[in-house]
Amino acid sequence: MTTRAIGLVVLLVLMARPGHAQGADTAAKAGAAPDPAVLTPALIDQGRKIFHGPGNCSACHGDKLEGGPVAPSLRGPTWRHIDGSYDAIIHRVDEGMPGTAMVAHPGGISETQVLMAATYIYAVSHGLAKP
Numbered sequence: 180m181t182t183r184a185i186g187l188v189v190l191l192v193l194m195a196r197p198g199h200a201q202g203a204d205t206a207a208k209a210g211a212a213p214d215p216a217v218l219t220p221a222l223i224d225q226g227r228k229i230f231h232g233p234g235n236c237s238a239c240h241g242d243k244l245e246g247g248p249v250a251p252s253l254r255g256p257t258w259r260h261i262d263g264s265y266d267a268i269i270h271r272v273d274e275g276m277p278g279t280a281m282v283a284h285p286g287g288i289s290e291t292q293v294l295m296a297a298t299y300i301y302a303v304s305h306g307l308a309k310p
């Protein structure tokens with residue numbers, strides 16, 4: 180996927196987030212799911228690379244999202260503090276969880292990379308992709 184195509188997809192993600200203006204909690208309660216157009220193998224694959232690379236997510240959440248001594252599993256269907264919706268996942272990676280090791284933008288990843296990592300987690304936890 181070219182950089183321009185990824186930019187378009189990210190734009191799509193942002194537009195597909197109905198509760199964004201009112202805050203992610205509203206959208207999470209509405210059970211917001213990603214636009215199907217966003218769940219492309221290419222985007223999920225980018226997210227997988229970020230999860231195991233620059234985002235360093237796997238160091239705490241495990242190579243297969245199974246969790247570890249430091250951090251909870253991200254495989255669903257049960258979650259520690261979020262409801263597992265696409266918006267809630269994005270929100271947590273974007274804002275972090277104050278007072279825990281979960282910081283905003285782990286590894287200093289960009290907004291685009293946050294969306295990609297969240298797409299990967301959503302896909303795996305909903306049985307749409309392998310970890």
Ligand code: HEC
Pocket residue numbers: 229230234235236237238239240249250251252253257258259260261268271272276279280281282284285288296297300
């Ligand atoms: C230094 C360890 C660490 C790293 C690195 C880390 N996390 Fe976390 N993460 C945590 C901890 C601890 C929690 C649980 C916070 C809480 O108590 O709600 C968490 C929670 C989460 C949750 C919410 C889980 C739930 O059930 O409430 C998501 C989603 C998440 N992390 C995604 C990511 C992603 C994506 C990355 C990489 C970009 C990442 N994390 C990197 C430690 C980490």
